[in-house]
Amino acid sequence: MPLFPMSKTVIAKHDNPSVRFVEIGDEQAGQRIDNFLLRLCKGVPKSHLYKAIRNGEVRVNKGRIAADYRLEIGDTVRVPPLRLPRSDEPRRVPPAVFPVVFEDEAILVIDKPAGVAVHGGSGVSFGVIEQLRAARPDASFLELAHRLDRETSGLLIIAKKRKALLGLHDMMREGGGRKHYQALVVGDWVNDKQHLRQPLLKWLTASGERRVKVDAQGKAAHTIITMQKRYGRHSLLGAELRTGRTHQIRVHLAASGYPIVGDDKYGSDEVRAYFASLGLNRMFLHACRLEIPHPLTGDPLVFRADLPPVCLRILDYLEQRR
Structure with a gap:
């Protein structure tokens, strides 16, 4: 081999x-x-x-x-000596083109669709970054600047230079920039604005699946929730991340009694099945807005990505039902 x-x-x-x-x-x-x-x-x-x-x-x-x-x-x-799979079982990564929101010599910002992992691993052969590299074979450097869950759609930053990657990592580590999401949740959210600060702890299920829970022994986490629109038994919320913990928005909302529609880890199977019957075969969580300084020049940048059509159709349906 x-x-x-x-x-x-x-x-x-x-x-x-x-x-x-x-x-x-x-x-x-x-x-x-x-x-x-x-x-x-x-x-x-x-x-x-x-x-x-x-x-x-x-x-x-x-x-x-x-x-x-x-x-x-x-x-x-x-x-150490490491071997590729057998020559008759090649690992092929199909190239893919994703909607480009912004691109210059330092960074690439795309609108990631739901259902696509950002990188390979955990049972996934490849993700966005591997497909981008396959589609851009001449690119000498492409690295993820941050992560999105597989079922989350929206804005994702890829660094095209190491200096840009390090600058983005430093900015995020120091709490710079602002990441905004939209989420449809089960329940009638009460407050126009609310700060969720429950500490979050990672744990593994008996089957080895990674999960997160609110726990006093966990890491500090801060999510700012704003009301956007009420639909009776459901609410469209804005969520701003002030920290970047794994599954942070999903766990904070579920722990508050308002799980995200379509969430297969922290939500209801019945709710997920109901919305799947309406055509929503994903989690309703979307990274809609990013505000960051450019990692090389420091110039302020604002990126936006509209809700995907399937999410808009669900909101139209809920509006009609209301």
């Missing part, structure tokens, strides 16, 4: 498995080791790479590291 393809600027491809040592330069510095390996070892299953990190087969400067270790200029990475 063939080895994984190696970066042209780092090391040549060999016919037999062997340990490799890669020295980190300017362009790789600042990357997490797991993301670096995913790019370097194209085609190798993600689970194999994480296992190699956990087992200490991947080392930096002869020492064991965690998956979130950030590389520095001059680091020497030990890459």
Whole structure:
């Protein structure tokens, strides 16, 4: 079986498995080791790479590291022998074009459809970032600046330069920028504006599925909810993220007694089935507005993405029923 393809600027491809040592330069510095390996070892299953990190087969400067270790200029990475799938079972990523909201030399902002993961993993062979790379083979750098849940639609930022990626990460880590969402929930929301600050804790179900719950031992989380429109037994809400925890909006609203329509983790099966009968086969959560400073120039940027047609049709239906 063939080895994984190696970066042209780092090391040549060999016919037999062997340990490799890669020295980190300017362009790789600042990357997490797991993301670096995913790019370097194209085609190798993600689970194999994480296992190699956990087992200490991947080392930096002869020492064991965690998956979130950030590389520095001059680091020497030990890459163990890793193989691609069989040649008669190639891993193919179909290229895809997504609606572009904004693009310049530093960033790309797309309107991600619901049902598409942002990256491969957890049973998903590929996602937005892999499909964008396949569609833009000449692009030297494309990396996700943040995440959206698979069933969430809307604005997603991809960095086209490492400096832009680091700038975006610093901005988000320091609480800069503003992320706004729209969500249709079950229930008649009461307040025009409300701050939800329940701490959130990740946990795993018996089957190994990742979930999040409100728990005093969890991490601080802050969501600002605003009323947009009432539809009797349902409400259209605005949600602004002031922190970026996993499933934050979904869990905050469900814990408040207002689960998002179509949410398969924290919502009702009956509600999901009812709205599916109306044509909504997704969660009604949409990233509608982003306000950020440009990661290179600092200029203020505002991006918007309208609700998808299927969501608008559901709101029209609820309006008529009301």
